[in-house]
Amino acid sequence: MKNRSRLDIAATILDIAQDGAIKTRIMYEAFLSFPQVKEYLGLLQANGALEYAPDENKYYTTPRGRSFLLGYKEIGRLLSPKSSRLALSRLGMEETAVSG
Template sequence: MKYRSRTEITVLILEAANGGATKTKIMYKSFLSYAQLKEYFTMLIENGSLEYEAGLLNIYRTTEKGLRLLKIYNQIEEIIPQVNVN
């Protein structure tokens, strides 16, 4: 797997949590270890991009702020597509 920036990993987490998902599901969809996921969760919850819903399922959801970040990221990707260097 290629090197991923912190921004790319953050986007993968927010996309996986969009609509609600468990910690395990997000971890697998974003290809992260549990230790990495904990680090990113702390950052995303503190800055208000991700929220935790305690309860029976313990769900994480992307907030409105997180959705705005995803929208801006996708707009930037359209303008400046990533170049694959082999």
Template sequence: MRSSFDIIAEILKTSKNGAKKTRIMYSCGLSYRFVQKYLGILLETGLLRIGSSYYTTDKGMGFLSKYQTLELLMNTRN
């Protein structure tokens, strides 16, 4: 099961070069209701911006960088 952070990271990755709502929905495997919910949160927090499509902002790229670092730390075996 994916966490909210996993879903957010997927949306931000999909939107790096711009993505329409439908593309985000199918790429991330989300229902319309969940896409609406997460896009609202990401726009409100400044992680995404909207133009002709949805785009990951610099702040969103920072989130992705930190998320990937945490992912590496969690997958490292001592």
């Protein structure tokens, strides 16, 4: 697997957690170790991009996290149109037209 940036990993976690996900699912789907997933979950929660629902034992992407995902997708498209389409397809994100 290609080395991923911290932003790539954060975007992957936020994508996985959009409909709610337990820590184990995030760890396996994002290909992270337990210490790594703990670090990223803490970082994303501290920045308001992810929230934990203790009654469900799940993490959810917040509106701020979804906004980050949209920005991440757009930056990727601007910097490298061909490779960003591949990365976005891996994240399950479809390209959308942006008016501007």
